[in-house]
Amino acid sequence: MPLELIILIAAIVVSWLVFTALIKIVKTTATTAIAIAGIILILQLVFGIGYQDLWEQITKIPQLVWNIVTGG
DSSP, X not given: OOHHHHHHXXXXXXXXXXXXXXXXXXXXXXXXXXXXXXXXXXXXXXXXOOHHHXXXXXXXXXXXXXXXXXXX
């Protein structure tokens, strides 16, 4: 088997693996983004909580965890 053919087959296999991994990453990212958008929409429509309020609470999480860990 010529060396060029082996290199071509290896390149095709590596390209396919990278493409497959990229598709999985995009699919996971899109699923997560849709889930976050759905949660924010439900919070807004049902409870009247805006994304600013949610973001404010999210930014407080590290301090809350630190207080729990240090007992303060």
